[in-house]
Amino acid sequence: MTGVGRRWSRGRFQSDPESLARNLIGALLIRRLADGMEVGGMIVETEAYLGVEDAAAHSFGGRRTDRIRSMYAEAGTAYVYFTYGMHHCFNVVCGEVDEPVAVLIRAIEPLFGRDRMMSLRMAEPKRKHPIRETGIASGPARLTQALSIDRRLDGEDLATSSEVWVCNTSPQVRPKLRQTTRIGVDYAGAWAKRPLRWVVEGHPHASRP
DNA sequence: ATGACGATTTACT
DNA sequence: GTAAATCGTCATA
Structure with a gap:
């Protein structure tokens, strides 16, 4: 039985993206909804984006636009982007201020407010088929749907926010990790082949093995 | 002003 | 396996 530990403070986010991606696995992502209900679960899949050198990163080449402004903020800032319309x-x-590196959270295992998260996922009007138990937050966009995260949370400070934050589990979970290439970045040439994705070995709530 | 493109998901063949 | 959905963002003009 795992309980909720303490919130991650600034220092826990101040590292290189590869270390943070690895360290976030097993931690809890918690979201406080507008009505005060808290939902969330254990992070089981992450990807590291290495910044100006990384052809798969939005900040590749030192690009600075409104959309990715948050990537240049201090460690612990949320970067939420909208894609595919x-x-x-x-x-x-993570990293230093003005160093545009970050970790994409790709999946969580729902642990708190499971029914609420399922409802948020079902809210999509055109949905035809039901959602599998393991499909509640098993993918980066499924996760944001389940946690009601959108661009309004871009720039939120996870170290102090009352809307979204990261906690340790207690006792700390030490899942067996598998490292693979990142998903959906085939356009990035050699950078697409770098093993910058971490996933809990065989976890049913991962977006894929 | 215009056109191309997604760090995806879903449904369908 | 393939393709549609759907639009903000970005580079180019």
């Missing part, structure tokens, strides 16, 4: 993805900024 319909989806949001949630990242945790």
Whole structure:
């Protein structure tokens, strides 16, 4: 039985993206909804985006635009972007201020407010088929749907926010990790082949093995 | 002003 | 396996 530990403070986010991606696995992502209900679960899949050198990163080449402004903020800042005309993805900024590196949270195992998260996922009007138990937050855009995260949370400070934050589990979970290439970045040439994705070995709530 | 493109998901063949 | 959905963002003009 795992309980909720203490919130991650600034220092826990101040590292390189590869270390943070690894360290976030097993931690809890918690979201406080507008009505005060808290939902969330254990992070089981992450990806590191290495900044100006990384052809798969939005900040590649030192690009500075309104959309990615948050990537240049201090560690612990949320970077939420909108993509494919319909989806949001949630990242945790790390590194130093002005160093645009971040970790994409790709999946959580729902642990708190499971029914509420399922409802948020079902809310999509055109949905035809039901959602599998393991499909509640098993993907970056599924996760933001389940946690009601959109661009309004872009720039939120996870170290102090009352809307979204990261906690340790107690006792700390030490899942067996598998490292693979990142998903959906085939356009990035050699950078697409770098093993910058971490996933809990065989976890049913991961977006894929 | 215009056109191309997604750090995805879903449904369908 | 393939393709549609759907629009903010970005580079180019």
